[in-house]
Amino acid sequence: MAAVLAAMAIAFHAVTGNFLTPENLYNVAQQSAVVGIVAAAIALVIVERQIDLSVGSVLATVGVLVAWLIYTKGWHWAPACLAGWAVAVAIAVYQGWLTAYLGVPSFVVTLGGLVTFRGVAFLISDGRTQPVTDATFLLIGGGLDGAIGVTGSWALGILVCGWLAWNAARRRRLAVQHGFTPRPLLLDVLYTGFFAVAVLGFVAAMCAYRIPSKEAPQGIPNPVLIWALVVAFIAFLVNRTSFGRYVYAIGGNPEAAALVGIPVKRVMLQTFVLLGTMVAVAAVVAVSRLNAGTNSLGSGMELYAIAAAVIGGIALSGGSGTVLGTVLGALVIQFLESGLLLLDVSVGHRMLIIGQVLIVAVVFDVIYRRRTGERSQ
Known part of the structure; x- marks a missing residue:
């Protein structure tokens, strides 16, 4: 996703x-x-x-x-x-x-x-x-003022990255303590690094936006x-x-x-x-x-919330x-909305496309679970 x-x-x-x-x-x-x-x-x-x-x-x-x-x-x-x-x-x-x-x-x-x-x-x-x-x-x-600013945003981003690293190390330590084989170290590093880069990239994007009437960027x-x-x-x-x-x-x-x-x-x-x-x-x-x-x-909130949950893997x-x-699901829905809006797609066509995306997500869920042997209905 x-x-x-x-x-x-x-x-x-x-x-x-x-x-x-x-x-x-x-x-x-x-x-x-x-x-x-x-x-x-x-x-x-x-x-x-x-x-x-x-x-x-x-x-x-x-x-x-x-x-x-x-x-x-x-x-x-x-x-x-x-x-x-x-x-x-x-x-x-x-x-x-x-x-x-x-x-x-x-x-x-x-x-x-x-x-x-x-x-x-x-x-x-x-x-x-x-x-x-x-x-x-x-x-x-x-x-205008409803953001935590550049300093607070970077501090929060670094704190989250530190937590990701600590959590990965903790999982490996607990796996060893309980007699399980931990995941390959390289996989853990890549997995944690991917999310750390995503967090820092998000913070950088939020800190790069500045409202014209203000001197400082917004932050998160x-x-x-x-x-x-x-x-x-x-x-x-x-x-x-x-x-x-x-x-x-x-x-x-x-x-x-x-x-x-x-x-x-x-x-x-x-x-x-x-x-x-x-x-x-x-x-x-x-x-x-x-x-x-x-x-x-x-x-229409019920459509978007349920769609976000289903697209996110529920x-x-x-x-x-x-x-x-559900975070990814909500972002997929909003990416669609924003992208179609920038393309000047009419409201009716936007609703049509988002509705069909929900159907595709459910169909994918059913097919995936049938092929993997999980209960699909």
Whole structure:
């Protein structure tokens, strides 16, 4: 998938001449953040053999509520965001309880939620845009000052590269301690080096972009930083906690998971609550980026989030895939969007192409699993 991403970037740059410019890459990174945050969490729901089609509508409900509380009711942005999070969790508990404890198919529950909560968003705003002008709140979504600067970006990049090297050495040491043969040293060096170069290249691109009205370059934008923290947190849950192991066990075989004592219903509900929390985070970022909340916020988000997860390697049949893969999936979607936009492709044709890319990704997933002997349906 990384190779596909690189090929797309080179092809679009060859055709347009300005795809790989710092300005475009900076915008692509920011635009990918909202979808990436939702995709990282919806990946776990899909791993459990469930689905959530309401994420876009819930994002609109939370976003409009936060903007309405700030603009119309005069709330400070912090309690307004907490109120939005509480509503997102309440919705997640409602839909998760219907799915996990009553056994109603998540497709049906969240399909109803897709329509219902879009209507709720409209009722909250009464169809009117709710502008937000709080300077501190707007930093969350990027903008003129919503980045950590050159020094902070390079420091963070070097820190991540150091962690990559430490983690590779730790894996080799643990493999030896437990009697396993570690991977060839050259392979580990190349693997770690590839990601280190990718991180430093990304930092260099972000630090090369400067808004004309400012003297200093931007650095890594805040939405991307929030996205990275969300992915790191969910990856930690998956790889370092029993909750993460339970999620994959349930996705692999729910009946077997129940028989060995895994609390299937509770874990499933917790997964929906985690998704609700991340949708609330994405809603805050989206409202901050747009400087306003509208009832059309998050339209089509369910398509992009699910597409990013599937393209990133999450199996629709459940039980397999990685959270980190959703990052590549989100970037593939946004690369397509940005490249087609630079080519002046119409909205209708862009939607057609992205929809077909999703189908191709699912077809590839099914064929690959059949050939490797994995369960594909």
